[in-house]
Amino acid sequence: MRGPAPESRMQDNARTKQVLQVFAMTKSPERTLQVLLFASLRDQAGWDEQCVLLPDQDVVTAEDIWHQLNLGPRPASVQISINQRLVNALTPVQKGDEVAFLPPFTGG
Amino acid sequence: MKLPSFHPLLEAEGLTQKREITIEIYSQPFDPWIQLSEWSSTAAASASFCGHVRAVDEHGSSLEALELTHYPGLCESLIRENAQRLLTVHGATAALVIHRVGRLSPHEVIVLVAVEADRRGPAQRCCMALLEAIKYEAPFWKKEWRNGQGSWVSGNTPLSSSS
Numbered sequence: 386m387r388g389p390a391p392e393s394r395m396q397d398n399a400r401t402k403q404v405l406q407v408f409a410m411t412k413s414p415e416r417t418l419q420v421l422l423f424a425s426l427r428d429q430a431g432w433d434e435q436c437v438l439l440p441d442q443d444v445v446t447a448e449d450i451w452h453q454l455n456l457g458p459r460p461a462s463v464q465i466s467i468n469q470r471l472v473n474a475l476t477p478v479q480k481g482d483e484v485a486f487l488p489p490f491t492g493g
Numbered sequence: 494m495k496l497p498s499f500h501p502l503l504e505a506e507g508l509t510q511k512r513e514i515t516i517e518i519y520s521q522p523f524d525p526w527i528q529l530s531e532w533s534s535t536a537a538a539s540a541s542f543c544g545h546v547r548a549v550d551e552h553g554s555s556l557e558a559l560e561l562t563h564y565p566g567l568c569e570s571l572i573r574e575n576a577q578r579l580l581t582v583h584g585a586t587a588a589l590v591i592h593r594v595g596r597l598s599p600h601e602v603i604v605l606v607a608v609e610a611d612r613r614g615p616a617q618r619c620c621m622a623l624l625e626a627i628k629y630e631a632p633f634w635k636k637e638w639r640n641g642q643g644s645w646v647s648g649n650t651p652l653s654s655s656s
Contacts, residue, residue, distance in 0.1 A: 423564060424634035425645040469567040485564060491646045492561070492592065492633025493544060493604050493624060 536609035583619035585610035
């Protein structure tokens with residue numbers, strides 16, 4: 386199945402970025418966390434770091450945060466870290482956390 | 494009964510030798526031989542691996558440059574955790590890891606891994622295992638540049654690959 390045209394995808398990314406920024410600006414900073422993207426995910430999203438609003442629910446997981454980014458289903462190969470510790474997708478996040486989404490590593 | 498100095502039980506409990514781990518992330522070129530010379534001790538055995546940028550990309554086309562990015566902080570801590578674990582498992586005494594980030598030209602050094610031990614087996618096995626851990630478990634990402642276009646490398650070649 387073909388994805389959206391690059392121009393359309395860029396517009397979607399810009400809209401998502403704008404929405405995330407508006408959320409972060411209009412809500413109390415105590416209810417936000419920092420999201421980092423790396424490598425191909427940065428290119429896909431069009432940004433590398435965002436302040437994101439925590440959804441209004443008792444338990445919010447790293448996977449919930451991913452869905453909020455509107456980047457489609459999370460590939461199984463994308464790992465997650467919270468405050469610089471690798472975690473699984475169902476790990477709860479807290480306000481003020483640094484949550485990073487990490488494509489497969491290719492160093493060495 | 495006197496246990497040999499490389500006995501796994503003693504190594505696991507950290508009762509024999511202090512393990513030295515040095516990890517550096519450089520954004521500028523470095524000379525691996527100078528780094529090795531400055532790091533080496535009087536250990537009886539040492540093993541090292543030095544990786545360079547290939548002149549071709551993963552599809553065999555001519556490569557203009559290789560761009561390396563990493564996640565500062567998590568990257569160093571994961572390398573350190575792996576180095577500590579592998580030195581213990583293999584009964585080695587010290588490890589050096591130097592990894593480049595930034596834009597690299599073909600033939601530049603990407604990574605230097607060195608391990609010291611009291612015997613060649615632990616040094617060589619630990620050096621190979623530590624390199625593999627860096628390739629698969631440390632958050633570095635490579636982007637290949639050709640004709641002004643960059644593309645992310647999809648994955649590492651397996652250790653058994655001859656290509």
